[in-house]
Amino acid sequence: MRKNIVAGNWKMNNDLKATKKLVKQIRKSIKKAELNNTRVIIAPTFVNLSAAVKRSKKSKIEVAAQNMHQANNGAFTGEISAEMLKGVGVKTVILGHSERRAYFGETDAILAEKVNAALANKLEIIFCFGEELADRKAGNEEAVVESQIKNALFHLEADAFKNIVLAYEPVWAIGTGETASPEQAQDMHSFIRKTLADKYGNNVSDNVSILYGGSVKPANAQEIFSKPDVDGGLIGGAALKAEDFYSIITAF
Ligand code: 13P
Secondary structure (H helix, E strand, O other): OOOOEHHHHHHHHHHHHHHHHHHHHHHHHHOOOOOOOOEEEEEOHHHHHHHHHHHHOOOOOEEEEEEOOOOOOOOOOOOEEEEEEEHHHOOEEEOHHHHHHHOOOOHHHHHHHHHHHHHHHOOEEEEEEOOHHHHHOOHHHHHHHHHHHHHHOOOOOHHHHHHHHHHOHHHHHOOOOOOOHHHHHHHHHHHHHHHHHHHHHHHHHHHOOOOEOOOHHHHHHHHHOOOOOOEEEOOHHHHHHHHHHHHOOOOO
């Protein structure tokens, strides 16, 4: 079943103290809120996952990691595995964020391995992809998105999509204040669903949640989320302020 999801990607923000404070504020704000079938996910940095999990217990907040390594363990200095995430109570991991692709050399091939490792360890995946400005200017946005999805996910069986959430994040809209228009988001989400339907059939494409990310704010969330193929958002900057995040969560 498709679910509405609002996920906050905290990126490299919030130390331990700020993490505890923000979790507490979000927890308090959503306690009595009518969430209308909306899942609330936060993704703090690795070092603060444990604290966030602890402080989210018995609340509707779910805690995700922002990345993981594809191996289960071994000589990979500085890396974190799926097993380790599970060990601290994390059930979801963001993979393929454009910042990982651009600054840390994550290719489609590496992402396919990470996807396999996450699923093998029963972690849910929020899989990110999206075109750059030059791609959109050249009219190549659909081709780029299609290849990102195919290369990292299309080796999977249909069943795997029960544990995958897709997040379309056009790179030109991330942290820029420039949002895709609700129509641009809807057009791309509908294209993504069709791409999935062609390969796996309607049962998969109708049931996968597709989030939009890129400068979602309280002021634009409602209009974007009202589009039929948009099932929520992956939020960066606005997820760092409890009031803004709450407004977005309750925008459905
Ligand atoms: P902003 O909401 O800050 O544009 O970031 C979006 C994003 O990258 C979420 O993963």
